[in-house]
Amino acid sequence: MYIFTSDLKKEGYDKFIENYPMASFMQEYNWANVKDNWASFHCGLYKDEKLVGVCLILVKKVFKNIKLFYIPRGYLIDFTNFEDLKAMTENIKKLAKENKAYVVKIDPNFCLSDNSFKDEEVEHIYSKDHEIKHNNLIKLGYKYGGVKKNMHKNLQPQYNVFAAICDKDSNILTEEELLKKYKRVKSYLGDFHKKRGVTYEVSNDIKDVDRLVELLKITEKRQNINLRNKEYFVKILNNYKDRALMFFGNVDLDKYLEFLKENNNSEEIIEVEKIKEELGSTLTLSTGLLLLPQNKVGVRTSEYVYGGNNVLLNKLHISDGLIYEMIKYSMNNNCLYCNLGGVEGTLDDRLTSFKQKFNGRIMEFIGEYDLPISKIYYPIKIFYPILIKIYKLIRK
Numbered sequence: 001m002y003i004f005t006s007d008l009k010k011e012g013y014d015k016f017i018e019n020y021p022m023a024s025f026m027q028e029y030n031w032a033n034v035k036d037n038w039a040s041f042h043c044g045l046y047k048d049e050k051l052v053g054v055c056l057i058l059v060k061k062v063f064k065n066i067k068l069f070y071i072p073r074g075y076l077i078d079f080t081n082f083e084d085l086k087a088m089t090e091n092i093k094k095l096a097k098e099n100k101a102y103v104v105k106i107d108p109n110f111c112l113s114d115n116s117f118k119d120e121e122v123e124h125i126y127s128k129d130h131e132i133k134h135n136n137l138i139k140l141g142y143k144y145g146g147v148k149k150n151m152h153k154n155l156q157p158q159y160n161v162f163a164a165i166c167d168k169d170s171n172i173l174t175e176e177e178l179l180k181k182y183k184r185v186k187s188y189l190g191d192f193h194k195k196r197g198v199t200y201e202v203s204n205d206i207k208d209v210d211r212l213v214e215l216l217k218i219t220e221k222r223q224n225i226n227l228r229n230k231e232y233f234v235k236i237l238n239n240y241k242d243r244a245l246m247f248f249g250n251v252d253l254d255k256y257l258e259f260l261k262e263n264n265n266s267e268e269i270i271e272v273e274k275i276k277e278e279l280g281s282t283l284t285l286s287t288g289l290l291l292l293p294q295n296k297v298g299v300r301t302s303e304y305v306y307g308g309n310n311v312l313l314n315k316l317h318i319s320d321g322l323i324y325e326m327i328k329y330s331m332n333n334n335c336l337y338c339n340l341g342g343v344e345g346t347l348d349d350r351l352t353s354f355k356q357k358f359n360g361r362i363m364e365f366i367g368e369y370d371l372p373i374s375k376i377y378y379p380i381k382i383f384y385p386i387l388i389k390i391y392k393l394i395r396k
Helices: 010-018 082-098 130-139 175-183 191-195 206-223 230-239 253-262 266-279 318-332 350-357 376-382 385-393
Strands: 002-005 038-046 050-063 065-073 101-107 111-116 159-164 199-203 246-254 282-291 302-310 337-342 360-365 369-372
Touching: 002 082, 010 038, 010 050, 038 082, 050 082, 050 101, 065 082, 082 101, 082 130, 082 369, 101 376, 159 350, 175 318, 191 199, 199 282, 199 318, 206 230, 206 246, 206 282, 206 302, 230 246, 230 282, 246 253, 246 318, 253 266, 282 318, 302 318, 318 337, 337 350, 337 360, 369 376
Parallel strands: 065 101, 302 337
Antiparallel strands: 002 038, 038 050, 050 065, 101 369, 111 360, 159 337, 159 360, 199 246, 246 282, 282 302
Protein backbone atom coordinates (compact mmCIF):
# COMPACT_ATOMS: atom_id res chain seq x y z
CA MET A 1 0.00 0.00 0.00
CA TYR A 2 2.80 2.45 0.92
CA ILE A 3 5.98 3.28 -0.96
CA PHE A 4 8.61 5.57 0.56
CA THR A 5 11.48 7.44 -1.06
CA SER A 6 14.23 9.54 0.52
CA ASP A 7 15.09 11.08 -2.85
CA LEU A 8 11.87 12.66 -4.06
CA LYS A 9 12.47 14.79 -7.14
CA LYS A 10 11.89 18.52 -7.00
CA GLU A 11 9.00 18.59 -9.46
CA GLY A 12 6.91 16.13 -7.45
CA TYR A 13 7.88 17.70 -4.13
CA ASP A 14 6.97 21.22 -5.27
CA LYS A 15 3.66 20.13 -6.75
CA PHE A 16 2.68 18.52 -3.45
CA ILE A 17 3.49 21.69 -1.47
CA GLU A 18 1.55 23.86 -3.91
CA ASN A 19 -1.55 21.86 -2.99
CA TYR A 20 -0.80 21.40 0.72
CA PRO A 21 -3.04 23.59 2.91
CA MET A 22 -0.46 24.94 5.38
CA ALA A 23 3.23 24.79 4.44
CA SER A 24 6.22 26.60 5.97
CA PHE A 25 9.14 27.77 3.85
CA MET A 26 11.36 25.57 6.04
CA GLN A 27 9.80 22.48 4.46
CA GLU A 28 10.26 23.65 0.89
CA TYR A 29 12.61 21.72 -1.38
CA ASN A 30 15.06 24.61 -1.76
CA TRP A 31 15.48 25.20 1.98
CA ALA A 32 18.13 22.46 1.82
CA ASN A 33 20.13 24.70 -0.54
CA VAL A 34 20.01 27.53 1.99
CA LYS A 35 20.93 25.21 4.89
CA ASP A 36 23.78 23.70 2.91
CA ASN A 37 25.92 23.23 6.01
CA TRP A 38 23.56 20.34 6.82
CA ALA A 39 23.15 17.11 4.88
CA SER A 40 19.57 16.53 3.74
CA PHE A 41 16.93 14.13 2.43
CA HIS A 42 13.80 14.99 0.45
CA CYS A 43 11.29 12.32 1.42
CA GLY A 44 7.96 11.30 -0.04
CA LEU A 45 5.32 8.80 1.02
CA TYR A 46 3.06 7.26 -1.63
CA LYS A 47 -0.21 5.52 -0.84
CA ASP A 48 -1.75 3.59 -3.72
CA GLU A 49 0.60 5.52 -6.04
CA LYS A 50 -0.62 8.89 -4.72
CA LEU A 51 1.78 11.17 -2.84
CA VAL A 52 0.27 11.71 0.64
CA GLY A 53 3.19 13.20 2.56
CA VAL A 54 6.58 14.84 2.11
CA CYS A 55 9.29 16.17 4.36
CA LEU A 56 12.70 17.78 4.22
CA ILE A 57 15.10 16.21 6.71
CA LEU A 58 18.16 18.19 7.77
CA VAL A 59 21.01 16.06 9.08
CA LYS A 60 23.72 17.28 11.45
CA LYS A 61 26.65 15.27 12.79
CA VAL A 62 26.76 16.09 16.51
CA PHE A 63 29.87 14.08 17.38
CA LYS A 64 31.84 11.34 15.65
CA ASN A 65 29.34 9.04 13.91
CA ILE A 66 26.28 10.21 15.85
CA LYS A 67 23.79 12.33 13.91
CA LEU A 68 20.61 14.24 14.49
CA PHE A 69 17.64 14.30 12.11
CA TYR A 70 15.69 17.56 12.22
CA ILE A 71 12.46 18.20 10.33
CA PRO A 72 11.61 21.91 10.77
CA ARG A 73 7.89 22.66 10.70
CA GLY A 74 7.22 19.18 9.35
CA TYR A 75 6.05 16.66 8.34
CA LEU A 76 3.77 17.85 5.56
CA ILE A 77 1.13 15.19 5.98
CA ASP A 78 -2.37 14.78 7.39
CA PHE A 79 -1.54 14.31 11.09
CA THR A 80 -5.13 13.22 11.77
CA ASN A 81 -4.67 10.19 9.49
CA PHE A 82 -3.04 7.69 11.84
CA GLU A 83 -2.17 5.09 9.21
CA ASP A 84 -0.43 7.60 6.92
CA LEU A 85 1.44 9.11 9.85
CA LYS A 86 2.44 5.64 11.05
CA ALA A 87 3.82 4.72 7.62
CA MET A 88 5.79 7.97 7.42
CA THR A 89 7.15 7.46 10.95
CA GLU A 90 8.25 3.86 10.33
CA ASN A 91 10.09 4.78 7.15
CA ILE A 92 11.76 7.85 8.68
CA LYS A 93 12.81 5.71 11.64
CA LYS A 94 14.36 3.16 9.30
CA LEU A 95 16.20 5.90 7.39
CA ALA A 96 17.46 7.36 10.67
CA LYS A 97 18.83 3.99 11.82
CA GLU A 98 20.60 3.49 8.50
CA ASN A 99 22.25 6.89 8.89
CA LYS A 100 23.16 6.49 12.57
CA ALA A 101 20.87 9.23 13.83
CA TYR A 102 20.11 8.95 17.54
CA VAL A 103 16.86 10.98 17.31
CA VAL A 104 14.38 12.46 14.85
CA LYS A 105 13.25 15.90 16.02
CA ILE A 106 10.15 17.52 14.55
CA ASP A 107 8.24 20.73 15.32
CA PRO A 108 5.02 20.45 13.29
CA ASN A 109 3.30 23.41 11.69
CA PHE A 110 0.16 23.37 13.83
CA CYS A 111 -0.80 25.10 17.07
CA LEU A 112 -2.05 24.35 20.56
CA SER A 113 -4.01 27.59 20.40
CA ASP A 114 -4.45 30.60 18.13
CA ASN A 115 -6.25 33.60 19.57
CA SER A 116 -6.75 37.29 18.96
CA PHE A 117 -5.13 39.75 21.37
CA LYS A 118 -8.43 41.64 21.27
CA ASP A 119 -10.52 38.54 22.07
CA GLU A 120 -12.18 38.81 18.68
CA GLU A 121 -13.99 35.80 17.27
CA VAL A 122 -11.58 33.89 15.05
CA GLU A 123 -11.57 30.67 13.07
CA HIS A 124 -9.00 28.45 14.80
CA ILE A 125 -7.37 27.18 11.63
CA TYR A 126 -3.89 26.48 12.95
CA SER A 127 -5.10 24.73 16.11
CA LYS A 128 -7.89 22.69 14.51
CA ASP A 129 -7.84 19.02 15.61
CA HIS A 130 -4.60 19.56 17.52
CA GLU A 131 -5.61 17.00 20.19
CA ILE A 132 -6.00 14.28 17.54
CA LYS A 133 -2.70 15.18 15.90
CA HIS A 134 -0.87 15.25 19.23
CA ASN A 135 -2.36 11.94 20.41
CA ASN A 136 -1.44 10.22 17.14
CA LEU A 137 2.18 11.30 17.57
CA ILE A 138 2.27 10.08 21.17
CA LYS A 139 0.79 6.70 20.15
CA LEU A 140 3.60 6.32 17.62
CA GLY A 141 6.31 6.80 20.23
CA TYR A 142 7.11 10.49 19.88
CA LYS A 143 8.22 12.18 23.11
CA TYR A 144 6.60 15.57 23.60
CA GLY A 145 8.80 18.42 24.81
CA GLY A 146 5.94 20.46 26.22
CA VAL A 147 5.38 24.21 26.22
CA LYS A 148 8.49 26.43 26.31
CA LYS A 149 7.69 30.09 26.96
CA ASN A 150 11.29 31.18 26.54
CA MET A 151 11.58 31.79 22.80
CA HIS A 152 15.15 30.44 22.71
CA LYS A 153 14.46 27.08 24.39
CA ASN A 154 13.24 25.42 21.19
CA LEU A 155 14.82 25.42 17.76
CA GLN A 156 11.88 27.53 16.54
CA PRO A 157 10.06 30.01 18.81
CA GLN A 158 6.92 28.33 20.16
CA TYR A 159 4.99 31.59 20.35
CA ASN A 160 4.58 33.68 17.19
CA VAL A 161 2.52 36.78 16.44
CA PHE A 162 0.57 36.62 13.20
CA ALA A 163 -0.90 39.71 11.57
CA ALA A 164 -4.36 38.64 10.45
CA ILE A 165 -5.21 39.80 6.93
CA CYS A 166 -8.59 38.06 6.94
CA ASP A 167 -11.87 38.15 8.82
CA LYS A 168 -13.27 35.38 11.01
CA ASP A 169 -14.52 33.56 7.90
CA SER A 170 -11.07 33.66 6.22
CA ASN A 171 -12.03 36.31 3.69
CA ILE A 172 -9.06 38.52 2.78
CA LEU A 173 -9.57 42.10 3.97
CA THR A 174 -9.46 45.18 1.79
CA GLU A 175 -6.88 47.86 2.57
CA GLU A 176 -9.63 50.06 3.98
CA GLU A 177 -10.77 47.24 6.31
CA LEU A 178 -7.16 46.56 7.27
CA LEU A 179 -6.51 50.16 8.28
CA LYS A 180 -9.58 50.17 10.54
CA LYS A 181 -7.86 47.44 12.59
CA TYR A 182 -4.68 49.49 13.04
CA LYS A 183 -5.81 52.22 15.43
CA ARG A 184 -2.42 52.33 17.20
CA VAL A 185 -0.40 52.92 14.00
CA LYS A 186 -2.90 54.31 11.50
CA SER A 187 -1.94 57.94 12.23
CA TYR A 188 1.68 57.20 11.23
CA LEU A 189 0.81 55.81 7.80
CA GLY A 190 0.02 57.44 4.46
CA ASP A 191 0.09 61.26 4.55
CA PHE A 192 2.08 61.35 7.79
CA HIS A 193 5.03 59.73 6.02
CA LYS A 194 4.50 61.36 2.64
CA LYS A 195 4.68 64.89 4.12
CA ARG A 196 7.91 64.03 5.91
CA GLY A 197 9.72 62.53 2.93
CA VAL A 198 9.37 58.88 3.96
CA THR A 199 9.07 56.30 1.15
CA TYR A 200 9.13 52.52 0.93
CA GLU A 201 10.53 50.21 -1.71
CA VAL A 202 10.51 46.49 -2.43
CA SER A 203 13.35 44.60 -4.11
CA ASN A 204 14.49 41.09 -4.93
CA ASP A 205 17.69 42.35 -6.59
CA ILE A 206 20.83 40.67 -5.22
CA LYS A 207 22.57 44.04 -5.43
CA ASP A 208 20.39 45.32 -2.59
CA VAL A 209 21.50 42.64 -0.12
CA ASP A 210 24.31 44.92 1.06
CA ARG A 211 21.73 47.47 2.18
CA LEU A 212 19.83 44.79 4.07
CA VAL A 213 22.96 43.50 5.79
CA GLU A 214 24.15 46.99 6.68
CA LEU A 215 21.01 47.68 8.72
CA LEU A 216 21.06 44.20 10.25
CA LYS A 217 24.60 44.87 11.48
CA ILE A 218 23.40 48.05 13.19
CA THR A 219 20.69 46.01 14.90
CA GLU A 220 23.19 43.30 15.89
CA LYS A 221 25.45 45.84 17.53
CA ARG A 222 22.60 47.59 19.35
CA GLN A 223 21.01 44.38 20.67
CA ASN A 224 24.25 42.38 21.09
CA ILE A 225 22.99 39.53 18.89
CA ASN A 226 24.25 37.64 15.84
CA LEU A 227 22.08 37.39 12.74
CA ARG A 228 23.21 36.21 9.29
CA ASN A 229 25.86 37.19 6.77
CA LYS A 230 25.48 38.40 3.20
CA GLU A 231 26.05 34.93 1.72
CA TYR A 232 23.07 33.54 3.63
CA PHE A 233 20.66 36.16 2.26
CA VAL A 234 21.99 35.75 -1.27
CA LYS A 235 21.18 32.03 -1.00
CA ILE A 236 17.63 32.81 0.13
CA LEU A 237 17.05 35.23 -2.75
CA ASN A 238 18.49 32.78 -5.27
CA ASN A 239 16.40 29.87 -3.98
CA TYR A 240 13.11 31.71 -3.38
CA LYS A 241 12.99 33.68 -6.61
CA ASP A 242 10.09 36.14 -6.81
CA ARG A 243 8.96 35.06 -3.33
CA ALA A 244 11.81 36.52 -1.24
CA LEU A 245 11.39 40.30 -0.99
CA MET A 246 13.54 42.90 0.74
CA PHE A 247 11.67 45.95 2.03
CA PHE A 248 13.35 49.28 2.73
CA GLY A 249 12.05 52.34 4.56
CA ASN A 250 13.80 55.55 3.41
CA VAL A 251 13.68 59.21 4.34
CA ASP A 252 14.57 62.20 2.17
CA LEU A 253 16.10 64.58 4.71
CA ASP A 254 15.72 67.60 2.41
CA LYS A 255 11.98 67.04 2.25
CA TYR A 256 11.81 66.34 5.96
CA LEU A 257 13.67 69.59 6.71
CA GLU A 258 11.27 71.44 4.45
CA PHE A 259 8.36 70.03 6.48
CA LEU A 260 10.01 70.94 9.79
CA LYS A 261 10.71 74.52 8.68
CA GLU A 262 7.11 74.95 7.53
CA ASN A 263 6.01 73.85 11.02
CA ASN A 264 8.62 75.88 12.92
CA ASN A 265 10.19 72.89 14.65
CA SER A 266 13.57 74.49 15.34
CA GLU A 267 14.88 71.91 17.82
CA GLU A 268 14.35 68.99 15.43
CA ILE A 269 15.72 71.01 12.49
CA ILE A 270 19.10 71.19 14.21
CA GLU A 271 19.08 67.42 14.80
CA VAL A 272 18.15 66.57 11.19
CA GLU A 273 20.67 69.02 9.70
CA LYS A 274 23.42 67.42 11.76
CA ILE A 275 22.39 63.93 10.58
CA LYS A 276 22.30 65.14 6.98
CA GLU A 277 25.79 66.60 7.29
CA GLU A 278 27.18 63.33 8.67
CA LEU A 279 25.25 60.74 6.64
CA GLY A 280 23.90 62.41 3.50
CA SER A 281 20.48 63.56 2.36
CA THR A 282 18.86 60.13 1.84
CA LEU A 283 18.85 57.46 4.54
CA THR A 284 17.51 53.92 4.76
CA LEU A 285 16.37 53.49 8.35
CA SER A 286 14.39 50.24 8.32
CA THR A 287 14.53 46.94 6.44
CA GLY A 288 12.96 43.51 6.44
CA LEU A 289 12.96 40.26 4.51
CA LEU A 290 9.59 38.74 3.63
CA LEU A 291 8.97 35.26 2.19
CA LEU A 292 5.73 34.54 0.35
CA PRO A 293 4.30 31.01 0.67
CA GLN A 294 4.60 28.32 -1.99
CA ASN A 295 1.22 26.70 -1.35
CA LYS A 296 -1.47 28.00 -3.68
CA VAL A 297 -4.46 26.65 -1.73
CA GLY A 298 -5.56 26.55 1.90
CA VAL A 299 -3.97 28.91 4.43
CA ARG A 300 -1.37 31.12 2.78
CA THR A 301 0.95 32.69 5.36
CA SER A 302 3.81 35.02 4.48
CA GLU A 303 6.76 35.15 6.88
CA TYR A 304 8.76 38.15 8.05
CA VAL A 305 12.04 36.39 8.75
CA TYR A 306 14.64 39.11 9.39
CA GLY A 307 14.49 42.81 10.16
CA GLY A 308 16.78 45.65 11.10
CA ASN A 309 16.39 49.28 12.13
CA ASN A 310 18.47 52.37 12.64
CA VAL A 311 17.11 54.15 15.73
CA LEU A 312 17.71 57.61 14.25
CA LEU A 313 14.57 59.74 13.81
CA ASN A 314 12.28 57.41 15.76
CA LYS A 315 9.54 60.03 15.66
CA LEU A 316 8.96 59.09 12.04
CA HIS A 317 7.81 55.55 12.99
CA ILE A 318 9.35 54.15 9.81
CA SER A 319 9.46 50.60 11.23
CA ASP A 320 5.66 50.72 11.71
CA GLY A 321 5.26 51.74 8.08
CA LEU A 322 7.62 49.01 6.91
CA ILE A 323 5.61 46.28 8.66
CA TYR A 324 2.44 47.70 7.17
CA GLU A 325 3.95 47.62 3.68
CA MET A 326 4.85 43.95 4.17
CA ILE A 327 1.34 43.12 5.36
CA LYS A 328 -0.21 45.02 2.46
CA TYR A 329 2.08 43.20 0.02
CA SER A 330 1.01 39.90 1.57
CA MET A 331 -2.64 40.90 1.26
CA ASN A 332 -2.15 41.68 -2.43
CA ASN A 333 -0.64 38.19 -2.86
CA ASN A 334 -3.67 36.39 -1.39
CA CYS A 335 -2.24 35.68 2.06
CA LEU A 336 -4.51 35.24 5.08
CA TYR A 337 -1.73 35.93 7.57
CA CYS A 338 1.72 37.46 7.85
CA ASN A 339 3.87 35.77 10.47
CA LEU A 340 5.74 38.57 12.25
CA GLY A 341 7.93 36.07 14.08
CA GLY A 342 8.62 34.81 17.55
CA VAL A 343 7.93 36.40 20.93
CA GLU A 344 8.29 35.37 24.56
CA GLY A 345 5.46 33.14 25.79
CA THR A 346 4.88 35.47 28.72
CA LEU A 347 3.67 38.04 26.15
CA ASP A 348 5.18 40.88 28.17
CA ASP A 349 8.26 41.55 26.05
CA ARG A 350 9.00 44.51 23.78
CA LEU A 351 8.51 42.43 20.61
CA THR A 352 5.00 41.37 21.63
CA SER A 353 4.03 44.97 22.36
CA PHE A 354 5.23 46.06 18.93
CA LYS A 355 3.80 43.20 16.91
CA GLN A 356 0.35 42.99 18.45
CA LYS A 357 -0.48 46.45 17.03
CA PHE A 358 -1.02 44.86 13.61
CA ASN A 359 -4.32 43.06 14.21
CA GLY A 360 -2.23 40.48 16.02
CA ARG A 361 -3.04 36.90 16.85
CA ILE A 362 -0.87 34.94 19.23
CA MET A 363 -0.05 31.53 17.80
CA GLU A 364 1.09 28.97 20.36
CA PHE A 365 2.71 26.31 18.19
CA ILE A 366 2.58 22.74 19.43
CA GLY A 367 6.34 22.61 19.99
CA GLU A 368 8.92 19.87 19.59
CA TYR A 369 8.65 16.10 19.52
CA ASP A 370 11.54 13.65 19.69
CA LEU A 371 11.38 10.23 18.10
CA PRO A 372 14.14 8.24 19.86
CA ILE A 373 16.12 6.03 17.51
CA SER A 374 19.15 4.88 19.48
CA LYS A 375 19.65 3.73 23.08
CA ILE A 376 21.93 6.69 23.62
CA TYR A 377 19.00 9.11 23.25
CA TYR A 378 18.21 9.10 26.98
CA PRO A 379 21.80 9.49 28.24
CA ILE A 380 22.25 12.42 25.86
CA LYS A 381 19.00 14.00 27.04
CA ILE A 382 20.03 13.63 30.67
CA PHE A 383 23.60 14.75 30.13
CA TYR A 384 22.80 18.44 30.07
CA PRO A 385 26.18 19.95 29.04
CA ILE A 386 26.25 17.78 25.91
CA LEU A 387 22.68 18.79 25.12
CA ILE A 388 23.65 22.45 25.26
CA LYS A 389 26.53 21.75 22.87
CA ILE A 390 24.16 20.06 20.41
CA TYR A 391 21.75 22.99 20.49
CA LYS A 392 24.56 25.43 19.77
CA LEU A 393 25.60 23.33 16.79
CA ILE A 394 22.16 22.98 15.27
CA ARG A 395 21.30 26.66 15.68
CA LYS A 396 24.09 27.61 13.26
